[in-house]
Amino acid sequence: MQVDQDREILNTIDRMRGEITEFLAELVKAKSVNPPGDTRDVIEIIREKLAASGLKVKTISVDDDKPNIVARLEADRPRKKLELLFNSHVDTVPVGEAQRWKHEPFSAEVTDGRMYGRGVADAKGSVASMVMSAKALVESGVELGGTLVLNPVSDEEVGGFKGAKYVLESGEIHPDQVVVGEITTNRIAIAEKGIVWFKITTEGRTAHASTPWDGINAIDKMIDLLKEINNKVVTQLRLRRHPLTPPPSLNIGLITGGVKTNVVADRCEVMIDRRILPNETIEGATREIQDVIDYMKSRDPEFRANMEVTLTGSPIETSPDSHIVKVAQDVCRSRGMPDEPVGYLQASDGRFYAEKGIPTILLGPGLAELAHAPDEWISLEEVVEATKIYSLIATRVLK
Ligand SMILES: [Zn+2]
Missing domain, CATH: 3.40.630.10 (Zn peptidases)
Structure with missing residues (x-):
């Protein structure tokens, strides 16, 4: 029939x-x-x-x-x-x-x-x-x-x-x-693949560029952080695979910070686009980045940063x-x-x-x-x- x-x-x-x-x-x-x-x-x-x-x-x-x-x-x-x-x-x-x-x-x-x-x-x-x-x-x-x-x-x-x-x-x-x-x-x-967007902000203390040791440069702190994200997260992503999708990824899409050439920056912000595999989770991807921030804080008493998740898609x-x-x-x-x-x-x-x-x-x-x-x-x-x-x-x- x-x-x-x-x-x-x-x-x-x-x-x-x-x-x-x-x-x-x-x-x-x-x-x-x-x-x-x-x-x-x-x-x-x-x-x-x-x-x-x-x-x-x-x-x-x-x-x-x-x-x-x-x-x-x-x-x-x-x-x-x-x-x-x-x-x-x-x-x-x-x-x-x-x-x-x-x-x-x-x-x-x-x-x-x-x-x-x-x-x-x-x-x-x-x-x-x-x-x-x-x-x-x-x-x-x-x-x-x-x-x-x-x-x-x-x-x-x-x-x-x-x-x-x-x-x-x-x-x-x-x-x-x-x-x-x-x-x-x-x-x-x-x-x-799923998607997570992170907004990370580092904070410093402003000072004149002729005596930068009086301040804390938030851009320097951001550079340290991004290097560490590269070492600890990006290298791991290269090892992860899913049989049906393209590989996972992490892209730093936007960076802003500072006010003037001769001023120590007290703030720097980046936006990161992370694409997760079906066998990864939004929570897991978020924790990986948070762990790097926590690690930086434990090593450097002057390191101040916070992270926000601005968009997620499963x-x-x-x-x-x-x-x-x-x-x-x-x-x-x-x-x-x-x-x-x-x-x-x-x-x-x-x-x-x-x-x-x-x-x-x-x-x-x-x-x-x-x-x-x-x-x-x-x-x-x-x-x-x-x-x-x-x-x-x-x-x-x-x-
Ligand atoms: Zn369509």
């Missing part, structure tokens, strides 16, 4: 090819660059499509110009209380240097099976596929045993706090399993044995696609679900390398394939 049902869904999607392309083009033409992140036009196009397809659609938002959709495809007779979430984002990064684009960024030009435009891959290709997969399920007359929730969101490119995070905490959704539509060339991604590590991964692998195999899980190179909204322990995968059409670059493009065949994969995942999870 599943074979018949699969065939019906796949045929329905093949008949929708023209509509899928047209819908994706509409999404690209509805400019939604972030900042400023006004997504009202693109969200309205999606809302109409979902409502016309028979889903119960709601929009919720923190800011009026950054709406998020929660659309439900419910079972007539639910066999179990199970919610599968399809999340992806509708905001895009800015165009960048316009003169480096050969294709107009918002005209959705199609050449040789590729559509060009800002956001066509990241992540409007995923959004179009997810929306059309729900429509295909309705048109194929599939009866789901649980609820499929579609959740196109705003705000992802600047942190997701008014998008995915807000929706998850609003109580509107209660996902048991999540598929985040991101640019993985339809591979199943189950791991992503890593993602979904068990390869979890149900959603197994189902996605089964579907990819049935489509003749590679089924070996991979890591995701960028940061995504998936971390909000992973943080709450909800099994999450990232999967969607498009190449990560092209995402924020000029002449961003997507293969239209890959978008159709993603539509099929999403539909089949939904029928298997919600059977």
Whole structure:
């Protein structure tokens, strides 16, 4: 029976090819660059499509110009209380240097099976596929045993706090399993690095530069500290690895301090960006830096510094044995696609679900390398394939 049902869904999607392309083009033409992140036009196009397809659609938002959709495809007779979430984002990064684009960024030009435009891959290709997969399920007359929730969101490119995070905490959704539509060339991604930002300030005592021994130079103290962070932390990071993600990292991104050339600086501040592996923790990474500060204090009675964590984002590590991964692998195999899980190179909204322990995968059409670059493009065949994969995942999870 599943074979018949699969065939019906796949045929329905093949008949929708023209509509899928047209819908994706509409999404690209509805400019939604972030900042400023006004997504009202693109969200309205999606809302109409979902409502016309028979889903119960709601929009919720923190800011009026950054709406998020929660659309439900419910079972007539639910066999179990199970919610599968399809999340992806509708905001895009800015165009960048316009003169480096050969294709107009918002005209959705199609050449040789590729559509060009800002956001066509990241992540409007995923959004179009997810929306059309729900429509295909309705048109194929599939009866789901649980609820499929579609959740196109705003705000992802600047942190997701008014998008995915807000929706998850609003109580509107209660996902048991999540598929985040991101640019993985339809591979199943189950791991992503996390992020911690540190602001460290050293304090000294001001004096005239002709008699610096009367003061304590906060910049000198910062240099000592950064050398020690390099010795004690950076050298350790070189030894750490995760099979699916790039290596961990530590970048000193900003440094400020002092007031004048001829004055001993009484203050110096640095901002550090630390990317953690899925098998590291935010607390562990914070403790490592704090330990170096404490070590400096124990060695040098004049060393005064404090540290603040200004931003955190959890890593993602979904068990390869979890149900959603197994189902996605089964579907990819049935489509003749590679089924070996991979890591995701960028940061995504998936971390909000992973943080709450909800099994999450990232999967969607498009190449990560092209995402924020000029002449961003997507293969239209890959978008159709993603539509099929999403539909089949939904029928298997919600059977
Ligand atoms: Zn994205």
